[in-house]
Amino acid sequence: MTDISPEEAARHRDRMAKRKAVQDAEVAEKTIEKGLLIVHTGAGKGKSTAAFGLALRVLGHGGRVGVVQFIKGAWHSAERDALQAFGDRVAWHSMGEGFTWETQDKARDIAACLRAWEKARELMADPSVGLVILDELNIALRYDYLPLDEVVATLAARRPDLHVVVTGRNAKAELIEAADLVTEMTLVKHHFKAGVKAQKGIEF
């Protein structure tokens, strides 16, 4: 593989020099600085984990991060344990009561979501916070546990320097419309199909 002729090396160099010129021109065109509204949706894995990866990036720049979990509540979260390494630079609020099939109580689920949304608004209003992760907010919106119009309007009216990540399956069209960056995590292959159970460090 390392046996490259001088001609091939030169062709490669020319091709890459052209590609670099295109890349540089594209980067130069983009000049707007703004906090982004980001949505991670889809049936695949990685929606919440990618949000926590972004948290690492913000923390690496010295910023502060707020997390509100709308569905997950009491159960143990390893990523939360890990982020304790950053002390009060991470404000983590698990406000959910568990999945709907765990609580089996719609009024309680709605009350939990409303409390979570209040906490989310509080974090978004805190100028020291650079990134707010609204984990599984899409689920709360899908079940109409929160008023969609108000939530989208509040997210759209966020501080100009605030990044917000919303996760969960079945993101509403109105939220996607308001977002700057939307990624759909698509399931290609899952080990559960092969009888493999949820693995420590991966699923929990």
Added chain:
Amino acid sequence: MTDISPEEAARHRDRMAKRKAVQDAEVAEKTIEKGLLIVHTGAGKGKSTAAFGLALRVLGHGGRVGVVQFIKGAWHSAERDALQAFGDRVAWHSMGEGFTWETQDKARDIAACLRAWEKARELMADPSVGLVILDELNIALRYDYLPLDEVVATLAARRPDLHVVVTGRNAKAELIEAADLVTEMTLVKHHFKAGVKAQKGIEF
């Protein structure tokens, strides 16, 4: 929204109780414990960030994590800075020399990938490491900078308790075949299209 009739509450409770029974049965069927070979591919964002989110999860369980970056090299990485909070529980090796259009030198790119692969094999052989992230390995495989058969065979023959995450666009079919869990990050909407530049904390 919190105005739920007793009948509706009861119907909800019944529906959720049935759903819980189905969920519990599904979980009980899955009994295999194993380290997973995970692939994050696709043109969307979140491939590497989701891998670093998994790192947090493993760290939260007290485990150790190895990272090898096959393409990214010299440039500043905020997630790397953040993970320094975990001291020697994270072994981070940026072995790349930058994108192909930056180096413009194919022989140098190949040599860097071969060194990165050696480091990857070393981390995978270390029994204290629970998760190895092979960041952008898919790019090295796509350009045939590494021998696909050997890489896939080595990943497939990993220790039974080792999780490996491979990231990058255009994952090879042979790697997807060998993997336990494959997620495609699909681009739905990107702020670059609206002239917004790469944002601190999000892209870097």
